Amino acid sequence: MNISFSKPPECVLRENLPGESSLSHPGGQWLPGASINPARNCLDENGKRSLNDTAIIWRDENHDDVPVQKMTFKELREEVWLVAYALEALGLEKGSAIAIDMPMHVKSVVIYLAIVLAGYVVVSIADSFAAAEISSRLNISNAKVIFTQDLIIRGDKSIPLYSRVVDAKAPLAVVIPTRGSEFSMELRNGDLSWHDFLDRANSLKGKEFVAVEQPVEAFTNILFSSGTTGEPKAIPWTNITPLKAAADAWCHLDIRKGDIVSWPTNLGWMMGPWLVYASLINGASMALYNGSPLGSGFAKFVQV
Incomplete structure (x- = not known):
């Protein structure tokens, strides 16, 4: 699978000795001694992907009449690098928890990879949750920052999202405007617009x-x-879990370089992070439909 370690493992599996018990590794320890960054394994050029290969294909709901949009691995990693630098500019301690409460589209994938690349921990929150559910997950994870957007557009409906984050008494929020550069409501004191957040790192683009x-x-x-x-x-993923996601995709779904993988989901559920690693680590393209998968628009997207 061309997995790249900064420090290679001592072996694949170190089994527990007879009579030895381990609460953290009850069945043995996988890849002991290794160090890795799974996001880097999604972005680096290798035998499975070139920088000009397509990493993400997407279309927004109600745009069936326009061609699908595409992003190469080169474009994706440059976007991820920029967000990673902007994250560091916030001055958080490495290992801090950073939440994402957004639909699964290109920006949320970029944010996800940037958090991992920069050594922080993603807190996955489904964009359908009410304020109380958002609050409980933020409190359990001790998240320091949350990424969100002001509205979710589904057909002719505008569903508030940022207002739920505010009602959840979330920490610092980085808010992406859904329509142009205007927000549906005024941001709280201390919260950042997506533009102002990126401005902190634009010199490093x-x-x-x-x-x-x-x-x-x-x-x-x-x-x-x-x-x-x-x-x-709370269900924690370690740095090994992304490798398991990619290995399952490679072995059981035959996902390879040049394939396109679509799975209507959300980063708040495990299939969202699974899709990121299952496709990108294996050199495949991730197909994202920003809208409901229940109508003909999604079927046309898949057909294209």
């Missing part, structure tokens, strides 16, 4: 961001159970 390599046991993403049977339970 195009400069490579050196990935933060961490031990395989380090957390990279905190997902959550649905919370239908009580308080949602």
Whole structure:
């Protein structure tokens, strides 16, 4: 799979000795001693992808009459580098939790990869959640920042999102305007517009961001159970989990360089991060439809 480690593992699996028990590694330890950055493994040029290969294909709902949009690996990694530099400008301690509460589109994927590349931990929150559900996940993860957008557009409906984040008493929010550069409501004091957030790093645009390599046991993403049977339970992904996602895609779904993978989902659910790693690590293209997959628009997108 052309996985790149900054420090290679001592072996693939170190099994526990007879009579040895380990709460953290009950069945043994995978890739002991290794250090890695899974986001870098999505972006670097190798035998599975060239910089001119297509990384993401997307279309917005109600735009069936226009060609699909595309982003190459070169364009994707430059976008990710810029956001990673802007994240560092916030002055957060490495390993801090940073939430994403957005639909799954190009910007949210870029933000996801930038958080991981820069050595922080993604907190996944589904964009359908009410304020109380957002608040509980922010409190459990101790998130320091949240990325969101002001509205979600579905057909002729405008669904508020930033207002729910505000009602959840979220920490610093970086807010992406859904329509042009205007927001549907005034931002809280201290919150940043997407434009102002990126302005902190614009002088570094195009400069490579050196990935933060961490031990395989380090957390990279905190997902959550649905919370239908009580308080949602945190489900941490380590740096090994993205490799498992990519390996399952390679082995069981035959995802290879040149393939296109679409899975209507959200970063708040495990299939969102799975799609990122399953496609990009294997050199395939990720296909994102920014809208409801229930109508003919999604079928036309897949057909294209």
